[in-house]
Amino acid sequence: MLRHWHEAVPNDRMAHLLKDTMRAFDRSLRARLARHGVQMGHWVYLRILWERDGLTKRELSMEAGVAEPTTFIALRAMESLGYVRLEQRADNRKNVYVHLTDEGRQLKGVLVPLAEEVNAIALQGVPEAEAAAARRTLLTMLDNLSRDEAQGD
Template structure:
């Protein structure tokens, strides 16, 4: 196992709480909590870098997906990034205002609107992807290649296992409720 580099830095309350939890309170807490805090750390680290370019993390998610597959419907984009259609609609509307994407209809299909990157949206890829690569580099510092391979394979296995579990639950008629519906008392 790679040795952790201990560095003393001035951290905000959220970061201090996370570090306190893992260093002292519950260092052997569930993997789900560990992964959640790890994901939060990745997100916050990338957010600080994206802010230098005036791009929100929410827009990054959609841009990243569209750099891989452009010209998709709003519904397809929502599915691709794992967010709801209303959330996607709000983000895309703002991204149109910012000049990152445009909405267009394809010939022969006047019903559906497709989302396309603009020149500016496409050019952001060369500026922003290195920021994400930098975050990964920071996160993996001090972890040897073999351990990285084990971690990657383990995470991919967990993703697969949870996707199968979700599919089985949905096949049994269970649904993933919206946060809004759970907040309503009967």
């Protein structure tokens, strides 16, 4: 794959480069999470809940960009692992609220350093100013594509 990017098609589309880079990030983090028995799908939800605990299942699905049935399956598995507690309130039986357990909260201290390690590996040899410029560029690209998507709706 690396030869492909450096030699065969060095000027290929940005989307392909980003996709392959994301896959490499994903593989690296997935391997580290697996050593702690955590699935990548659970990582997505844990990251959100560490910032905003107590979301509804629907809110969590929207934040993660995942369909509600998929989220519900993951949450049931996370509940059985002791990471989250699912709760319905007497005043609103329709909504399912998702709360981290103590074990789910404690995973943050174990797992976040793994993601930071992956980022550090990816940025080895990249000057700080170039990393900051890449981040600004990617955010601009994301903003542009989000606007384009909204205009298409």
